[in-house]
Amino acid sequence: MYSYEKTGILSKKDLKLPSKKQLEKGVAIIECVQEIPCNPCVDSCPVNAISMKDVNAPPIADYDKCIGCGKCIGICPGLAIFLTKIKDNKALITLQYEFLPIPEVETKVKALDREGNVVGKAIVKKVVKEGKTMVIAIEASADLAMDIRNIRVDS
Amino acid sequence: MRVNGIPNVRTCIAPLKNDIKVEIQGKYANLPDAKFKENPVKTIDIDILVVGAGPAGMCASIEAANQGAKVLLVDENPCVGGQLIKQTHKFFGSKHEKAGTRGIQIAKDLENELKELEKKGEVTVLLDSTVIGYYEGKGKKYKFGVLKRYGYEGILHEIDCKSVIFAVGAMENMLLFPGNDLPGVYGAGAVQTLMNVYGVKPGDKVIMVGAGNVGLIVSYQLLQAGIQVDRVVEAVPIIGGYHVHAAKLRRCGVPIYTSYSIKEVYGDGKVEGAVVVKLDKNWQPVKGSEEKVDCDTICLAVGLTPSTRLLSQVGVEMEFVPEAGGFVALHNNSMQTTVKGVYVAGDSSGIEEASTAMIEGKIAGVSAALQLSYDKKAKTLKKQYIAELERLRDGPFGEKPRVAKNKIKKLLEKKHV
Numbered sequence A: 001m002y003s004y005e006k007t008g009i010l011s012k013k014d015l016k017l018p019s020k021k022q023l024e025k026g027v028a029i030i031e032c033v034q035e036i037p038c039n040p041c042v043d044s045c046p047v048n049a050i051s052m053k054d055v056n057a058p059p060i061a062d063y064d065k066c067i068g069c070g071k072c073i074g075i076c077p078g079l080a081i082f083l084t085k086i087k088d089n090k091a092l093i094t095l096q097y098e099f100l101p102i103p104e105v106e107t108k109v110k111a112l113d114r115e116g117n118v119v120g121k122a123i124v125k126k127v128v129k130e131g132k133t134m135v136i137a138i139e140a141s142a143d144l145a146m147d148i149r150n151i152r153v154d155s
Numbered sequence B: 001m002r003v004n005g006i007p008n009v010r011t012c013i014a015p016l017k018n019d020i021k022v023e024i025q026g027k028y029a030n031l032p033d034a035k036f037k038e039n040p041v042k043t044i045d046i047d048i049l050v051v052g053a054g055p056a057g058m059c060a061s062i063e064a065a066n067q068g069a070k071v072l073l074v075d076e077n078p079c080v081g082g083q084l085i086k087q088t089h090k091f092f093g094s095k096h097e098k099a100g101t102r103g104i105q106i107a108k109d110l111e112n113e114l115k116e117l118e119k120k121g122e123v124t125v126l127l128d129s130t131v132i133g134y135y136e137g138k139g140k141k142y143k144f145g146v147l148k149r150y151g152y153e154g155i156l157h158e159i160d161c162k163s164v165i166f167a168v169g170a171m172e173n174m175l176l177f178p179g180n181d182l183p184g185v186y187g188a189g190a191v192q193t194l195m196n197v198y199g200v201k202p203g204d205k206v207i208m209v210g211a212g213n214v215g216l217i218v219s220y221q222l223l224q225a226g227i228q229v230d231r232v233v234e235a236v237p238i239i240g241g242y243h244v245h246a247a248k249l250r251r252c253g254v255p256i257y258t259s260y261s262i263k264e265v266y267g268d269g270k271v272e273g274a275v276v277v278k279l280d281k282n283w284q285p286v287k288g289s290e291e292k293v294d295c296d297t298i299c300l301a302v303g304l305t306p307s308t309r310l311l312s313q314v315g316v317e318m319e320f321v322p323e324a325g326g327f328v329a330l331h332n333n334s335m336q337t338t339v340k341g342v343y344v345a346g347d348s349s350g351i352e353e354a355s356t357a358m359i360e361g362k363i364a365g366v367s368a369a370l371q372l373s374y375d376k377k378a379k380t381l382k383k384q385y386i387a388e389l390e391r392l393r394d395g396p397f398g399e400k401p402r403v404a405k406n407k408i409k410k411l412l413e414k415k416h417v
Ligand SMILES: Cc1cc2nc3c(=O)[nH]c(=O)nc-3n(C[C@H](O)[C@H](O)[C@H](O)COP(=O)(O)OP(=O)(O)OC[C@H]3O[C@@H](n4cnc5c(N)ncnc54)[C@H](O)[C@@H]3O)c2cc1C
Pocket: B051, B052, B053, B054, B055, B056, B057, B074, B075, B076, B077, B081, B082, B083, B084, B087, B089, B090, B091, B092, B129, B130, B131, B132, B167, B168, B169, B170, B189, B192, B213, B214, B215, B217, B218, B307, B310, B345, B346, B347, B348, B352, B353, B354, B355, B356, B357
């Protein structure tokens, strides 16, 4: 039994993380490790950077092929893809956000980890509406790049 | 149950009024007479009757009509879509099953396809209409009674059909514990309907019981509606739903307690709190682990049971298959039951998913059409759909339905060698 099956929380050990160089380029980190019948991420990628043996296999991201376009983020029904780029000691993380109010660009929000704990602050850099889905890019301190997985907007 | 003389009423969802007469009903119902509600009975003669306009019924209707059959689709709700109309989340699956699309949008897409077929006169959709019973038909026809509601008035329709597809879905399971009859104890599906269909907040602070996909998804949707979810408790040692759903909830700060259950719910006339308790590896409560939690809502997401009452009235062979969720109609891979021309699809044939319900509906639709000699590539399509269904059930999360469907197949073979 994996501990995430009990807790619902992945640890970094469960994931294949990108190298420093790949992070500087900006890549999609996929936190989807179980065999579930799902594959829209594979179809969404313009450069075939996401592969899957069959519809039930977990997706594998090829960080060298990934061009960081973010097309896979908004399509994922599991909200499991996080585009991450590190530049000038800042992390730019792009994720899906499905709550109200929708934050405006340049607002300060709370940065949450996989357990919902507040681990720092972040600034909203971009808000893109894809149909009914919000894809939001936030900027935070680079050392939190692998921890921030959600935001909280104070209303 | 019989209400005001109308047989086979699901009393749990019937509107409550003064002076209604509720009676227990035996297995077979008498057809209410022609003077029913002072309105004459309308008769409809059709090739295929599809009961239930969820994903399975909608797909069955579209497929059968595309083959050239004349179809009547009946649902007791004011709109088509079944469970889909409350599913505001994006669906899994692959492109064919519209993965990445929200359930509510899938319902709209299918509705538009149905509207096109309605314009051409291939499909008729009868809403606000409940199929209330099966009656003996003449010759090779089946006869069903349908009550169409106009406000509080009703008009009885008699449907004569050559073939029928039951896509009637499922009902939520209850749990036994002291206080489970207090107002504030809901099924998760009911909560989802209140929030996402009617825009009604079910409460302010919720304990969710069950960490399968339904429990996890409804918890997340409660948060989206601005309602606090105190915790999810799950009796099994691991989370049953997809990890990605659990992760969404966890990163919003909602804890999931595995090996925990609800011992009792207390309150004066309504839910005011619950006692949760840890379970040991023999499923027994661990002494001293009881914890009182204040809350006003308990949400039960502890599984579904296939709806089969009409099927058993028709007289198809039924068997208890735990992996399918309860009693189900034995059916072959064309989705035909043991009575010729009577088909079943979706949750009613075994609890599963909307994606598989859609494909089962398609299979039932083409098979029923084929049997009535409507064939425009029907055989090729059928093969393709059967292969698609197998592919979707291939992974570990498809194991339970896979086991269920294999058992059903074996039971059928054993009885009909
Ligand atoms: C919270 C939740 C989340 C889910 N999430 C997903 C998901 O992400 N992906 C997925 O694939 N599946 C999901 N499912 C499962 C999916 O919703 C069901 O498997 C699917 O809706 C089953 O389709 P169906 O057509 O068999 O039944 P239903 O959608 O239940 O439709 C049955 C219809 O029949 C009607 N009916 C019943 N009896 C009669 C009668 N006598 N006369 C007239 N009409 C009648 C009912 O009113 C209903 O409209 C979820 C379910 C729930 C509860």
